[in-house]
Amino acid sequence: MVGGFAEPRKWLRFGDKVEGTVKSKASGRKLLLPDNLAATLKAAKSLQAADKLSLGAAYQSSGYVVVDEPGRPLSPHALTSRWARMLVAVGLPPVRLHDARHACGTLMHLEGVPIAVIAAWLGHASWAFTMATYVHSQEPALADAAQVGPCRHQFVAAERPPIVS
8 A cells, every 4th residue: 555545434414514324325335535535635645734733622522524724614616616716727618516527537548447446435336326327438539439340430421323314
């Protein structure tokens, strides 16, 4: 293990803050984190430790990864707002935060990750659901597909029979 693991245990619903356990057995899983994300999360944890030290008893240890300075979890609206500002800052078009899940599934698929692994990563019990809902065809992939399998064979136009009048 280089990067570390994430273990989804809680969820929040947009609108009113509703906390609960994960939705299904497949949702409760351990995910190996890429090194750069693990480093980012460790840096965030260090900032939280500094906040906790400076605020003392006023700091609220919520157990969430993304919190404000006093340790309170951000509301779904605040997360959505920060996501939108981040997209603008890096020059990307506006998309919903949830769409990042679709992008994740699609990018994994384009990189050749087996669909069963993508389904497990996204917390789906069914690979068919993952394919139908989260993995989307991209034009470059469709162009590549045209060059493999039966599509790669050259077709010769058949001679047209003479027209008899």
